[in-house]
Amino acid sequence: MSVVPYWLLVAAAVTLLSWILVLGFVASAERLTVFALLAAIALVASTAGFIGGLSRVGVAGQVIAAALSLIGGLVTYLFGIDRSKGAVIPICAMVFSAALFLAYFKAADMRAEPERYALWRAQCLSMFSSKDLLNDPIASLVVDNSFGEICRRIFLNEKTRLLTP
Incomplete structure (x- = not known):
C-alpha cells in the first residue's frame, strides 16, 4: 500500500x-x-x-x-x-x-481499510473465544449466524497470511 x-x-x-x-x-x-x-x-x-x-x-x-x-x-x-x-x-x-x-x-x-480489518479481527476473536458464548447454544447460534461469514473470511485470511512465505 x-x-x-x-x-x-x-x-x-x-x-x-x-x-x-x-x-x-x-x-x-x-x-x-x-x-x-x-x-x-x-x-x-x-x-x-x-x-x-x-x-x-x-x-x-x-x-x-x-x-x-x-x-x-x-x-x-x-x-x-x-x-x-x-x-x-x-x-x-x-x-x-x-x-x-x-x-x-x-x-x-x-488508512481506514487496515483499521477496519483490525477492528473486525478483534471482535471475531472476542466472540469466538468467549467461554460464555460458546457454552450457550442459543447465543452461539446467534453469533454464528450473525457474524460467522465475516469471521470465517477474516480467519481464512489470517491462515493464508501465516502460511504464505
Whole structure:
C-alpha cells in the first residue's frame, strides 16, 4: 500500500486538468512557468492532504495550516508582482483545494481499510473465544449466524497470511 503512486497521480491529474483551464488565459511565452507553478502547488497540496489523511495525530492539522499559509503567501506575492496574471490566482486556489481534498480523502480511505480489518479481527476473536458464548447454544447460534461469514473470511485470511512465505 504505497502512497507515492497515489500522491503523484493526484498531483498530476489536478495539474493537467487545471492546465487545460489556464491555456486560454496565459500568453504562450509564460505557459511553462505557469505550468510549473500549478504543478508545485498541486504537489504541496497533495503532500499536505496525504499527511493529514494518513495521520491520526493532531500535528497533521498544523501541516495543512502551514501549507495553506504557504500557498496564500505565494499567491499574494505572485499577484503583487504582476497583476496581469490575475486569472491564474483563482486557478491556483482551485488547484490547491482540489489536490488537498482528493489527497486527504484517498489517504483517509487507505488508512481506514487496515483499521477496519483490525477492528473486525478483534471482535471475531472476542466472540469466538468467549467461554460464555460458546457454552450457550442459543447465543452461539446467534453469533454464528450473525457474524460467522465475516469471521470465517477474516480467519481464512489470517491462515493464508501465516502460511504464505
